[in-house]
Amino acid sequence: MVSKDTQIVAVFVVLAVxxxxxxxxxxxxTIIGLAILIGVGIIIPTIINEWRTSVNN
Structure with a gap:
């Protein structure tokens, strides 16, 4: 079974691409493209996962 964190990251990576x-x-x-890839593919899912972790604890 794939964890919820991995599912969130996968969805945002597909969205970023x-x-x-x-x-x-x-x-x-290319700067705009790079900002989209990093922002949507890495930063946003990280923030969501950290928020989910802090709410559950």
């Missing part, structure tokens, strides 16, 4: 791909269709700016 989709948003990155969409942003590359609109703009060629």
């Amino acid at each position: 989709a948003l990155w791909y969409g942003s590359m269709a609109v703009t060629e700016d």
Whole structure:
């Protein structure tokens, strides 16, 4: 069974890649693409998982 934390990260990684791909269709700016990948794929799921951990304890 996959943990809830892993499921959240996986969903946001897929979302980040989709948003990155969409942003590359609109703009060629790699900084925007990198910010989307890091922000949506790493930072947001980390914040959500840390919040869930603190609420459950």
